[in-house]
Structure formats: C-alpha cells, structure tokens
Amino acid sequence: MTGAQNDRTVQQSLSLCILFNLRTMRFIFGLQVLISCSVASPLLGNGTPVLEEREPQGPSPTGGNGVTIVPPTLNPTLPGFPGGGPTLAPGPSPTRTLGPLPPSTGAPAPPSGPIESCPGNAANARSQWCNYSVDTDYTNVVPNTGRTREYWLTVTELTASPDGFGKCTFVHSNASSLLIRFCQLVPLLPSTAPSQDPRSLVTGVTQW
Amino acid sequence: MVIHVTNGLTTSTNGTSIHWHGIRQNYTNEYDGVPSITQCPTAPGETITYTWRATQYGTSWYHSHFALQAWEGVFGGLIINGPATANYDVDKGTIILSDWSHETCDSLYDYAQTVGPPTLDNGLINGTNTFDGSGKRFTTSFVSGTSYRLRIINSAIDTHWKFSIDGHTLQVIAADFVPIVPYTANYINIGMGMHFTCSSSIFIQLR
Numbered sequence: 001m002t003g004a005q006n007d008r009t010v011q012q013s014l015s016l017c018i019l020f021n022l023r024t025m026r027f028i029f030g031l032q033v034l035i036s037c038s039v040a041s042p043l044l045g046n047g048t049p050v051l052e053e054r055e056p057q058g059p060s061p062t063g064g065n066g067v068t069i070v071p072p073t074l075n076p077t078l079p080g081f082p083g084g085g086p087t088l089a090p091g092p093s094p095t096r097t098l099g100p101l102p103p104s105t106g107a108p109a110p111p112s113g114p115i116e117s118c119p120g121n122a123a124n125a126r127s128q129w130c131n132y133s134v135d136t137d138y139t140n141v142v143p144n145t146g147r148t149r150e151y152w153l154t155v156t157e158l159t160a161s162p163d164g165f166g167k168c169t170f171v172h173s174n175a176s177s178l179l180i181r182f183c184q185l186v187p188l189l190p191s192t193a194p195s196q197d198p199r200s201l202v203t204g205v206t207q208w
Numbered sequence: 209m210v211i212h213v214t215n216g217l218t219t220s221t222n223g224t225s226i227h228w229h230g231i232r233q234n235y236t237n238e239y240d241g242v243p244s245i246t247q248c249p250t251a252p253g254e255t256i257t258y259t260w261r262a263t264q265y266g267t268s269w270y271h272s273h274f275a276l277q278a279w280e281g282v283f284g285g286l287i288i289n290g291p292a293t294a295n296y297d298v299d300k301g302t303i304i305l306s307d308w309s310h311e312t313c314d315s316l317y318d319y320a321q322t323v324g325p326p327t328l329d330n331g332l333i334n335g336t337n338t339f340d341g342s343g344k345r346f347t348t349s350f351v352s353g354t355s356y357r358l359r360i361i362n363s364a365i366d367t368h369w370k371f372s373i374d375g376h377t378l379q380v381i382a383a384d385f386v387p388i389v390p391y392t393a394n395y396i397n398i399g400m401g402m403h404f405t406c407s408s409s410i411f412i413q414l415r
Contacts, residue, residue: 121291123298129265129291134387136291142263149209155224155272155282156216163330164342165310 209262214255223249227273228260228286230384236260242273249274264385265290267302267359276313279306279365281335287359294381294390296357300348303360305398306332307367325366357381362398369398 127134132143215224227241239258243249250256271283285302309316309328316326330339333346350356358378362369372378372395381390 121289124295126292126295129289132291134291134293138264138290142261151209151211152214153211153226154214154216157219162308162332162335162343163337163339164344165329165339 209258209260211258212255213250213258215250215252217252221252222277223251223274224277224282225250225256225273226258226270226282228258228268228270230264230268231260231286232263233260234263241270262288264288266382266385266387267361268385269302269304269361269363271363276317276365278363279313283363285359285361288385291387292357292381293387294379296355298354299357299359301359302334303346303358303371304332304334304363305361305369305371306335307364308332308337313365320366328365328367331364331367331369360396360398362400364400366400368400370395371398372396 121129130143132141211226213224213226215222217224223243225241225243225247228239231240233240236259238246239260240246241258247256265288268286268288269283270286271278283304285304287302307328308330309326310330319326330337336344336346338345360371377392377394378396379390379392380388380396382388
C-alpha cells in the first residue's frame with residue numbers, strides 16, 4: 001500500500017440516488033419489484049445527492065400492486081448533521097408505500113405503511129399470490145403482469161461515515177436516496193484487466 | 209424492469225455498473241452489469257439502461273460491479289414480491305449486513321492480494337453501527353405477538369455472517385430466490401452474496 005492510499009483525507013464519496021417513475025404503478029397482479037435503499041446511512045456531504053424527477057408523476061399505487069420501496073431506515077440525526085433535512089427516524093416499519101414521487105425540491109416523503117400485496121396474499125394466506133401460489137412451478141410459469149417498471153439510479157459522490165469513525169462527516173440525503181460513504185476514494189483499479197475478475201483471485205478477497 | 213443508471217462520478221472519474229445479483233438474465237445477458245464481461249464500464253456522465261424481466265420472486269440485491277465499488281457502498285436491496293411458504297404479519301423489508309473498513313477497500317487491496325484478506329474494522333446493519341462511542345446502531349420496532357418477515361442479505365466483501373435475534377428463533381422460508389420448506393433455527397449462516405428470508409415470531413417484552 002502506498003502512503004497516499006492510507007491517507008484518511010476526506011475527499012469524495014459516492015451515493016446512489018434512486019428515482020422512481022410511478023407512471024406504471026398500476027398493474028393487475030403478479031410480481032412486484034421493489035428496489036430498496038436499506039443501505040442508506042445518514043450522509044452529510046459536500047454535495048447534495050441528485051434526486052430528479054424525470055417523468056411526470058403517475059397515480060399512486062392501487063390495489064396493493066404498487067411499487068414499494070424500503071427507504072433508509074436509519075438515523076439521520078447525528079452530531080454535526082448540518083441543516084436538517086428529512087429525518088429518517090426508525091419507525092414501526094422500515095417499509096412504506098411509494099406515493100407520488102417527491103419533487104426534488106424536498107416535498108414530504110410518501111406516507112409510511114406496510115408493503116402492500118395483491119389480493120390473495122393476506123397475512124394468513126401467504127402461500128397464495130393472486131392466481132399463483134408457492135406451488136406454482138416458477139421455473140416454467142412466469143406471470144405476465146403486462147407492466148414495466150422503470151427506475152433511475154444515479155451514482156454520485158458524497159462523504160459519510162456509517163459508524164462515525166474517522167474524519168468523514170455525515171451528510172444527509174433525500175429519503176429516497178441511497179447513501180454511500182467515502183471517507184476517501186483512492187484510484188480504483190482498472191476494471192478491464194482479466195485479473196480484475198475477483199473470481200480469479202486466489203485470496204478470495206471478493207466474491208458475489 | 210427498465211433501470212437507467214447514470215454515472216455521476218465526475219470528480220473521481222470512475223466507471224461504474226450495476227449488477228442485479230441473482231437475477232436470471234434469460235436472453236438479456238447483456239444487462240447483467242458486469243464490466244469487461246457483459247458491458248464496458250459506464251463512463252462518468254453517461255447512462256446505461258438495463259432491461260430485464262423479473263421471472264423469480266424473493267429477495268436479492270444489486271451492486272456496482274466495477275472494481276471494488278460495491279464495497280464502498282454502491283448497492284441496495286432488491287425485492288420481487290410473490291408467495292411465501294409460511295405466513296407472516298408484517299414484511300420488514302431488507303436487512304443488509306455489511307462489513308466495513310475504515311480504510312477503503314481499494315487501499316486494502318494490495319494487502320489482501322499479497323498477505324490475505326484483512327479483518328475489517330466493523331460490521332454494519334442496514335448501513336450503520338457504532339464504533340468507539342461514535343455512530344449509531346440500527347434500530348427497528350417490533351410489536352409483541354406479531355410475526356415479521358425479515359429479508360437478510362450479506363453484502364460483505366469478505367465476511368461470513370451468522371444472524372440471530374436474542375431470545376428468538378427464526379423460521380427460514382426462502383434462500384436466495386428459492387422458496388423452501390420452512391425450518392426453524394436459532395441462527396442462520398449467510399455467506400457473502402447470499403440472502404435468506406426469515407419469518408420470525410417476535411415476542412418482545414415491551415417496556
């Protein structure tokens with residue numbers, strides 16, 4: 001390792017902002033896709049994470065078939081937290097139904113609530129899913145929902161420290177953003193060399 | 209699924225990608241999100257659109273597949289709803305278990321390659337934890353007598369987690385995208401990249 005690599009200088013950070021298009025919220029039954037941002041930790045940063053609305057807002061999820069998002073469940077209020085912003089305080093449930101996409105100007109977050117499900121997937125009948133069940137051969141039978149879900153993710157730079165250690169400062173981001181740390185960002189290794197495939201590494205430093 | 213991923217790493221000028229972990233890419237292999245294998249890294253300022261069909265149900269995660277970027281934080285949970293092999297009252301969503309180093313993964317890379325995998329400084333639950341009195345623990349609430357579905361994900365770079373809840377048992381109902389015959393365990397082993405779904409009957413003494 002080089003000395004530069006060991007510097008704890010706060011330089012950059014990453015965040016992954018999640019943008020949702022609710023235009024296609026309604027669908028009849030079947031699979032729902034949920035992208036969660038559970039990793040989020042309260043980040044403070046040098047920049048504001050991007051949360052843009054790229055598409056007109058659509059209707060709210062209906063009939064339990066809307067896309068839901070698991071928002072950051074974390075604690076945004078930490079010492080040094082500058083200026084407030086939405087508090088992602090732990091609630092009775094980390095899940096909420098995604099209502100209309102909050103404008104990037106900081107409108108209130110969508111209401112909290114449990115992950116909704118389609119009729120037939122009640123708490124006492126989880127083996128059912130509309131016209132399908134846990135006994136359906138999912139290797140051969142795939143519901144055709146006729147719906148396309150569309151999301152926007154932006155990987156950006158932020159500074160944060162999930163456990164409060166180091167010179168990093170916490171930054172806050174929008175509730176719908178995935179918050180990432182970087183106390184320091186040293187040059188990443190080139191990703192084009194075959195040896196970059198971690199599966200070929202004998203030390204097993206990475207995997208997936 | 210149509211997901212547009214924009215690389216906003218304009219300062220670091222790193223490439224990026226998003227891999228949809230465990231998702232079957234049947235005839236959509238080009239959207240698997242692995243630089244140098246299925247795509248070129250997405251350059252800063254550019255956007256790539258991934259298109260694939262959700263044919264399975266269960267819990268997984270997505271993460272950058274560019275170098276070690278995933279373990280600097282570019283990842284999140286992925287849930288495709290569907291039936292389950294056991295009943296539960298409340299879906300608590302994902303609980304992502306990460307390992308965390310105070311030096312970046314990139315700065316530890318040479319050590320890992322020449323000496324061996326380093327033991328990292330900390331573990332995170334849903335992206336937070338304490339260290340030497342700083343930071344904050346992940347908290348979530350349970351109501352006595354209610355059963356909860358927990359979707360446990362191991363996003364670690366090199367840590368094998370054992371997940372348990374003090375004083376409670378776990379009923380495991382799914383592993384990766386496979387619904388399974390439920391079994392009860394005091395704890396579950398979760399290898400890196402794996403994801404289990406537990407339906408746990410939680411009985412907590414309310415204060």
